Amino acid sequence: MTPRRWTALGVVLLALGWALGAEAVSISHGVEENHFLDFATGASFFLGGAIALDRRPGNRLGPLMVLNGLSWFCGNYLNVRSGWTQPWLHIVQAAQTGLLAHLVMAYPSGRLSTRFERLVCAAAYVVPMGAMGLSLLTQDTSRCADCPPVPAAYPDFPHAVLAHRFFLVYDRSAWVLVTLFFVVLWLRWRRSTAAARHDLAPLWAVAVLLVAVYGLAPFASEEQNGFGYLIWELGAVLQIAVPWVFVYGLLSTRLAQSAIGGLVVDLQSPVAPGQLRALLARTLADPGVVVAYPMGDGRWVDADGRPVEPDPPDGDRRTTLVEREGRPLVALVHDPALDPDLVRASAAAAGMALDNERLHAELRAQLKEVRASRERIVLAGDAERRRVERDLHDGAQQRLLALSLALRTARRQLRDGEQSLVADTLERTGQELTSAIDELRELARGIHPTVLTDAGLGPAVAMIAGRVPVPVEVAVGDERYPPAVEATAYFVVSEALANVTKHAHATHAGVTIARVGGHLHVEVCDDGRGGADPGCGSGLSGLTDRVLAVGGTLGVESGPGTGTVVRANLPCRVRP
Amino acid sequence: MDDHAGFRSWAREVLAHEGFDVVGEAEDGRTAIRLVEELRPEVVLLDIQLPDQDGFAVARLIGDGSDVVLTSGRAPEDYGRRLAESGHAFVRKDDLNGPSLEAVLGARG
Structure with a gap:
């Protein structure tokens, strides 16, 4: 099991504890509701989130689904009505609107793409959470049967007037939020290509589900009979389906490929050397992806021309070799959980840029090699000069030094009248001179052979x-x-x-x-x-x-x- | 001591005729150290460039009983400060004779 899978398993186990605890609280406080449906709705967000975390690491939809599940069960824990946890549970529960809007707007890439989207998303978080925060600070617990037993921070605040005005604003802003939410979806639809619109289908399914759930809410009733109960159950089932629509969308290759659409758009502007790896890492949602280019001589290098190993020895990474016209173009070392078709499709989309970067990498590696070889040539030249100096010093120079002593001996012998010895000394001097000349000739030939030039x-x-x-x-x-x-x-x-x-x-x-x-x-x-x-x-x-x-x-x-x-x-x- | 046999034999001849008693010859540092211990000469003529170790190292291993005179075919400035720091006298090989040897030994007292 990879560390990421352990994380996903840990999330599932913790979430299961949180969900079961929530239902236990509801049951023990005698809350009348269908506990199974309540559990299934929140748990399906947890499970969907864990699957998304495992299969599409780096995509924010996974964490968003998990947080949605967390927020879902806060309502159950509110029944405990004790201590200082109460305000926080209220706040987290109020975040659900923002989380759900974020989830829908960020589908499928996990990122909000325009400033308007980010603005609407922020409003969906801030308005309900802010309203809840303010009401917690100013509420009058004595007049409210359902209020938590937590003293308001500012009990002398003119709460009645303020609370009334604030809830009027909040009530209207809810409609504004819903309208803005659909404007975002409509804008996304309008700027999408035909293929991208096809990919957005699950999103529309979710939007319709949410409208259905909230639109039918006034007719729903938890009484165990009649039309109202049917509507209530239908609403619950529709809500359970929401995370699964997202998981289906994330896991279907076709939708995963919509990320490739983003890559193609990114590649339309010039890509700085080495940036391609970052773009592929984002597209594949694998921050550790390695892009290796073949050098043609069996070596592989990265975009900077540094040697890389395209065959990782451990099983934590997998290598996908991409070829073009029968020649290896690039090797991508990636997370083994990634869909091989998605990896190939990404490489195909980045084909031209990859080819370009491969040439750059090759050039850089060659430049590095040229620099290294130039340095070696300089070092070899220095070593050669040292060798010549040593050969001259140890060979011919020693003989010439001996000759100087020999000639001095001959001069002394002449001065002392030792005529018979002079001939012998000069004979030995001549031999020494011949040896010195031979050594110099060999040395010169080693430096550069005359026969070659001539x-x-x-x-x-x-x-x-x-x-x-x-x-x-x-x-x-x-x-x-x-x-x-x-x-x-x-x-x-x-x-x-x-x-x-x-x-x-x-x-x-x-x-x-x-x-x-x-x-x-x-x-x-x-x-x-x-x-x-x-x-x-x-x-x-x-x-x-x-x-x-x-x-x-x-x-x-x-x-x-x-x-x-x-x-x-x-x-x-x-x-x- | 010198690793070049031809030079050694001429040096012996020159010095012997100029009043020096040549008691031994060696062709590398190791033999030189052994011979100095055995023969205890007054003066050791020591080539700086030896096949096994350099003359400075050999000079340090030779005790105070003998005066060491370093020799080389190279000029003294080729050795930079090492020569001065060694504290030994120096005679260039092409200048090796009795008077020059006596001059450097005399200069050292």
């Missing part, structure tokens, strides 16, 4: 292939390409062959470079043990950044035991 990819690749301890089959043409493309291809081959030497345990390797269309395809394969991971180790991820920087793509296939294939695809044109 002779192109073919000879450059042949040179690095020649240093790999296993046979390497090289298939590279003589064409020249733009320097950035040649350098990138060279470093892809160089890094991939270095991995063959260091990790692959291969017996053969192959390098193929060919231009197909506007792209240079570079492929390095081996028959080694495989298992290379492009995400781990800076070598391959550094290569990916390098390849992306020239607008290319890098792929690595390396299953365990099946060898490794590194493929780079670089956009290029032939250099004349």
Whole structure:
């Protein structure tokens, strides 16, 4: 059970207690009425409210129905006539007019849509509750048999005159309220489309029911026989039906889709990036809805391009995948209680906006990736400079320092007349110098291979292939390409062959470079043990950044035991 | 001590002819500390760039019995305040000879 369902169950149990308690009070005080019908009317508001809370969370009709039920039973508790609870029970009971008007006017979205509606609704609450409040403050308990035994707050108030005038106003305002209520309904009808009018049918059923109940009231009688009793029972049954009409309306998909009508209207004005999720959350009445966009490479991102998980591991959420022309458009992670058709219909209604936002999300994710890769390129550049400095310091510089000491020794030997030793010293000096020159040459080649600049990819690749301890089959043409493309291809081959030497345990390797269309395809394969991971180790991820920087793509296939294939695809044109 | 064997052998030759008694050589910090304890030399020539740990750390582990002179192929300003804070004398490797060594040791008293 989800926490929401527990809440709904709790509401049902509390409400049942409140309703049974109310009937117990009525029976114990000898109130003559049909207790079953009274119980059924209030309880049907509670039950309808609980169902609405469970199935349409976020829609205010559920709480409104529950409050209606609460208010319904206040009359029963008034029979207790004790203590300070009495005024409050009167006030809550007086709220029933407002609650019922609110329920009808807010159907089916749960929201009042115009200022006029809000005004009428507020009046429906304030006028009866205010009238009750004032009468409680000013009543003369000595002249009123039914008055609660609570002293009026202002007993010296000129109550008789005021109360009379006030009830005149209230009496007339009741008619004004009813008229305004029907004006609201009529205005809603007038501005609705044909489909929306169809959706409002249950509302009219409720309005007719309410008119019937209150219109027939003067003819009703609780005497257990004759026409009056029939009318009274009919009225009670009609009132029981009110919440069920609302529940039917809320649960029928067609009406749930009327919320989609609101979404379509909202989408007619430009939607700010990221706002679409909020609109869908409101339409589906699921504040936690997640909108995930496919990136095309198996990753999913939200509207801001942040990675999201479209398959939640817990059963509290469900994922609905929406496709367009066979391609995934969006994944909606939502409350499992939601009707899948409603979710799909919402996504369909928001199709264009979703597509738009998907492109935005893709762009943002790419921008994030570009920023990250730019940072990695800068870091890799710094690391490379540190490596060159260290290589220079530890290699050639040490040899040159030794040379300076060697030459100083030779000078001393000459000065001391040790001629025989000088030749040996100079011989060793020459060896040290040759080593220093070799080291500098290797270092320079590592920074940028001259053969690549002078002779192109073919000879450059042949040179690095020649240093790999296993046979390497090289298939590279003589064409020249733009320097950035040649350098990138060279470093892809160089890094991939270095991995063959260091990790692959291969017996053969192959390098193929060919231009197909506007792209240079570079492929390095081996028959080694495989298992290379492009995400781990800076070598391959550094290569990916390098390849992306020239607008290319890098792929690595390396299953365990099946060898490794590194493929780079670089956009290029032939250099004349 | 220095991890470059070629440099060590030339340094030994230069210093030996300039009146120094070269009692031992080491190629890393660990060996250096062990040899200093065994041989108790008056002066330890210590390269700052060693393969296992840096010369400053090795200098701290060498007791007060020996004067430590730090050496490097880099210029002293490359080490910023670390060199001054270490309290040890410094000789650039290309300037390594008897008189320069005596000068820095003399300066320290």
